[in-house]
Amino acid sequence: MKKRCPAASLPPMQKSRRGRCFFPLLLALIFFLPMASPADPGFLFLEPGPEMRRSGGGNTQGGGHGTGMGMQRKKEGQEASENERQADSKKTGMEEKEEKSAMKSKGKGHPGSAAPESEKGEKKEREKRAAMSHPAHYTLLLGWPPAMKAQAPEDLLRAETAILRPDLSREILTPQKEGPAIRIRDAALIQGTYHISASLEKTDDEGRIFRLFTTASMRNTGEKTDPPEKNPETALEAHLPWFSMEDLSPDPGNNFARIHRKYTGDTLPLRIRLGGMPVPDLPVTLTTAEGWQQTLHTDEAGQVKFILIKERFHDKGVNKAPITFYARAELDSRSEKHLEIIKSVRPDAGDNPPAGTEILRTSLALTVHPTPLDWESRAAGFYTLILTGLVIGLGTAIRRRKRRGRWF
């Protein structure tokens, strides 16, 4: 039984204690309230969805090259989610679209795009294509990196998303609610780079207009097709959002067997453009999943080069899993310099910018793998190989010398 103190022995309530809590609370409010404020939506990101993550990583800049929807990994005994049931039924956004307009895409070089003759043939073709396809599955995220959750606001359902395929066919994708998250889904079938873009417009209570843009890209090793007749650069220009952040990493070429990944320690060149014009002297911030961040300013060509920061792996043991890096940049019309930039690409608007404050934000989520140099040693491998060779070679020579009287 607890011993109770008599009331008289209790110390009197001290008023000054309230004062002690006040300043830390105030400081916390000053620092965290703007971030927690629901009015400021933060940045828009496209992160590889669970299907791409499950598929094991590989030839993508934003996820992994997969084994197709028919081969999703699922834990034993786990109930199939709505998302997976949809995938199992071999129904992808692209296929749905094709069902609607099979004739439209006929003969455009997309494998299986021609309308099958019979329904049976169509079903077989669809199954074959779904088995061959790699998932292009992205989660839309809204907020301040790195503390973003898949629990997304319903506003994201309004986001305009589109995919540009290697055959230069462009399609508007509809964001859909999958559990707590809002995702877009497509099936990558043919070889090449797929560009995905998303944009969202929001207005807060103060009348500030937030225009949020983001892009993502993935490479697919799928079926090879004829090169497109149109100019891919022009198609990409048209596809990119108005305020864009592009990853200018060197093109990995046409060898789709090669695994292309970004590793910590690599260079990440980015280009920021507004309406196709480079934006100079704009601060761009790169944030790691752990919250480390660095800010650099764009040059005259709107370009900036980051060195992908190494995360602190030593206190967690060896972490080989990929991590997400977030790059972001902002143009605020309240800043005169930024307003001029915005005006310069809107010649029609003249001196009459949109009413209220306009904030343009662009961002990029990148999957980065920890560099294997953290846990691998080529020198050790090389020395082991050489030493083994020397030991076996010398051993055999000495044995022969003893038995046959000659070294070889």
Place this chain on the structure above:
Amino acid sequence: MRVDRIRLFVQALCFVFLIYGGLTIFSIGTAIPTMACIYAENRGGSCFLYPFQRFLSMPWAMLFGSAATAFLIYLGTFFLWALVFGKTFCGWICPLGFLQDLITKIREWVGIDGSRFAWKTRDRFQWVKYALLALLILLPMGIGNSLLGLPRFTPDLAVPFCQICPGKPLIPLFEGDLSHLIIDFSSTTKLVLSSLSMLIAGLFLVGGFVKRRYICAFCPMAALLSLFDRIGFVGLKKKGEACTCCGNCFRACPMEIREIAELRDKKHMVTQDCMLCMRCIEVCPENKALTATIIGLPVFSASAEGFLKRQNKTASAGGPFHGETPALQDTATDPESASK
């Protein structure tokens, strides 16, 4: 033209295709029953064992569920390749076999004497390739599933054979890729496997200067392909009554298979180590004692005439018939006396 020269030429062509084919030509898939390493980035085709181990590491529910079709397609493709070409893959296509043959050529050119396995040693190690085959099936299975109530194995054991195969560090070297010549310190399993890989690669390179094709004696792919020895399209038949037990076939055999000379009653001579290189047919002086067949139809038979023609050509070139058989009827190297 000598068969071993034709074989070396075909091997070189296949090597170039399998290592660099991905750059320009189409790929022939990832279910080929030969040691064409999947870690070579510009490959034109790759070994069946990598996807096989990957499939086996899936949970049962997935392997026999959503991945069943793909798994069956893989198995079917492998069976088809193995049925049609069988052990020809080992002797004529395998890049690791080609590398070993190249090392042997260099050894002969430099003038280093080769060695042979003692027959007892050879018999003693016959089980190794079957043990490796069993391990490469069981270990991945234990990653995705609990075997006999045991806890699941660490994912570091994924593709266990590929992690120790000498092809992994050596074949990418031909594309200038040194990234597999490493020791991995991330976990004990990785450390052990990567060290083993380096040791085996060292053994492969230097051992090739001592014995011919000795790594093939431990190859699990050979164990898999030996399942098709009797039913495969390509065969090697022996006519017992024509054989005089001269022992030429045994002495010429790169795999040192003594059954080829010892057994007169056996009709099908494709044994577990045979790689269908056809050297035995080439050096056989007896008419139709040995015959290579495709779907039972003879394509290349031993003949006294052909033997003498090749013998004269070699003699006029000023060398022995082949490096290791200066005398054709030599009781000292006769398998029967040698076995004693």
